[in-house]
Amino acid sequence: MSKLPRIRFIINPVSGTRSKVDVAARVKLNLDHSKHDHDIVYTDYAGHATELAAAAAADGFAIVVAVGGDGTVNEVARGLLHTNTALGILPKGSGNGLARHLQLPLKLDNAIKALNTGQISEIDSGTINDVPFFTTSGIGFDAYISSVFAGNKKRGLKTYVELVLKEVRAYKHLPVKVTINSTELETDCFVMAFANAAQYGNNAYIAPLADIRDGLLDVCLVRQLDFVKAINLSYCMLTRQLANVQSAEYFKTTGVHVQTEQPMMFHADGEYKGKATEFEVKLNPLSLKVVIPS
Ligand SMILES: Nc1ncnc2c1ncn2[C@@H]1O[C@H](COP(=O)(O)OP(=O)(O)OP(=O)(O)O)[C@@H](O)[C@H]1O
Secondary structure, eight states, X not given: OOOSOEEEEEEOTTOOSSOOOOHHHHHHHHSOTTTOEXXXXXXXXXXXXXHHHHHHHHTTOSEEEEEESXXXXXXXXXXXXXXXXXXXXXXXXXXXXXXXXXXXXXXXXXXXXXXXXXXXXXXXXXXXXXXXXXXXXXXEHHHHHHHHHHTOSOOSHHHHHHHHHHHTTTOOOEEEEEEETTEEEEEEESEEEEEXXXXXXXXXXXXXXXXXXXXXXXXXXXXXXXXXXXXXXXXXXXXXXXXXXXXOEEEEESEEEEEEEEEEEEEETTEEEEEEEEEEEEEEEEEEEEEEOO
């Protein structure tokens, strides 16, 4: 029997904005079969990828590759947390936040080839109310946008930008009580982002200084937003700069507690997760192995 390290590809057949390519055929063509054995499985329903990934980890697979968007990456990564099995990514979504942060190739053939020569590294992960995230989570406007985006049949960056521009004027900040680095803060909150990676995806940098291996969350708080601040913040996000202090404030911390009077929406890696009046956000240092380009 072959003793080669094994790779499992988990394909979400419903993810991606691009035309449906035959991933199995491209894997056959580009994977170095002298280095790895592989198999390919497909998800049948939302949440299935976590079960498939956890089963692969328990079975001793060296690498499990998420083939899909950030939702699929999140589900696969959850199944691999605190195991010896590393996460690989063939990015097929519209944002591809973790793939971009880790500087993985975005083109399918190149992403497969990168697995042949990649090295294993460890990254932090976070939880918001016990829901794991790997790039960002957040409460307020960005969660509201993910809730609207989730019900939108059209995907992609253009749809997303149109949606943000349409909703940003109507959305209202809410009062929150935040405990961060032992300091209590009573403030308005338009959006509070908890960043493990620097970007949401699509090279939109909500926390330009975030380091995915530093054991810390980068918190970005936007208390209120008007038109001028929105322009400043958007410009800074797209040029990877910190926004001025009138627009946004940044904190580094191992955890955050937030209490609100009115229920606020929250998201994990861009997936809407519901509403709550209390949020416990935590960081789990070096809790996930990943394959990165060597
Ligand atoms: N077989 C399936 N049928 C229906 N939904 C699925 C299936 N497999 C996975 N899903 C769900 O599909 C959702 C979307 O997946 P994903 O985020 O990877 O793709 P995407 O939405 O096209 O990408 P992006 O979020 O980058 O735009 C996930 O929430 C996942 O739970």
